[in-house]
Amino acid sequence: MAQLVKVQNFVVSSDGFGAGEDQSLDRPFGRADPGSMFAWAGATASWPNRTDPGGSRGLDDYFTRDFAHNVGAEIMGAHKFSPYRGPWENLDWQGWWGDEPPFHTPVFVLTHHERPSFTLSDTTFHFVNGDLADVLRLAKQAAQGRDVRIGGGATTIRSFLEADLIDTLHVAVSPVELGHGVSLWKTPDELLDRFHLDVVPSPSGVTHHLFWRK
């Protein structure tokens, strides 16, 4: 089985924004409401942050259930990891996810401001400054034959798409319109020269977009 590079459960607004502008400590998604964008995922039985039993086991649950399946490493942009810009003033910040991050694999954070690796539960964060192909090589090695997730944000996914390094994408388009923010695309049609696309409307209101290479 080939080792895939994939985007999974990435949510954008109906107009293609992965987050709003003005990210801050209180607003990891900037001027976008993550509650409305991620409601479809939070309602499923397999949502990693679910604390009570129950949850839906229909279409949307296949996507949250597949999140960890055969994934051996993640690459994320600096802004997915942290609201801070510029050199680290201290090393107190360890991500948004508390003591039990939902990744359970090595995670490579793309940054111009490197810092030592650290481990929380079974997730180890590495900080890397290099071109995308080199970082991907590191992540593939760390994944030990399993797939590599490109975790976002939108700018990071765009960079990997421009470098033609992505094999499959699952993007959930939410019915919320943002107007402006961090753009993944103007329209999903931008990818149709290189990818097949299944468009799958869900009863929850999001429309799953599934791309794989031609």
Next chain:
Amino acid sequence: MAQLVKVQNFVVSSDGFGAGEDQSLDRPFGRADPGSMFAWAGATASWPNRTDPGGSRGLDDYFTRDFAHNVGAEIMGAHKFSPYRGPWENLDWQGWWGDEPPFHTPVFVLTHHERPSFTLSDTTFHFVNGDLADVLRLAKQAAQGRDVRIGGGATTIRSFLEADLIDTLHVAVSPVELGHGVSLWKTPDELLDRFHLDVVPSPSGVTHHLFWRK
């Protein structure tokens, strides 16, 4: 996480038949053409019997990819295992699947004609004669906390539904009409008193039906 009892990737005709009549050694699905009923699954990258690389990675692939996910045992009816009826004349028959069956777990075959267990690769077949709840108890124990798949055929699934022992079902309704055969349902609506239902048309032509308990 609760241990689920689930039906996965079970294919029926548009009129609800899981197989045609007159099963025989040459026709495991009787007077139904498995080629047309399973074409959607065979086209996916994750189809277990795929020998060449490639295959689609859209909606249908989520279902074939999920087949083995967290499944620890299968229960199947005697007619899924074998075309023979009545007592075993000999023990030469070891299923339709060759030396490498696609189950990779213990499999419990419901039969009035018991025979010794045997193992092919990492699948062990057990032959059990008892009421469904007892067999399910055995299978759950063998699954060691993972889920139990009810593998079919249609008659076996109906029996487990009548005993109210199933938590989730994924049934792919193919556009092929059979007219008669082994029936799963007259209409999926029969299950709506007990189950939620997502109906998801696939670009491949099948319509995925996803049921989970209310």
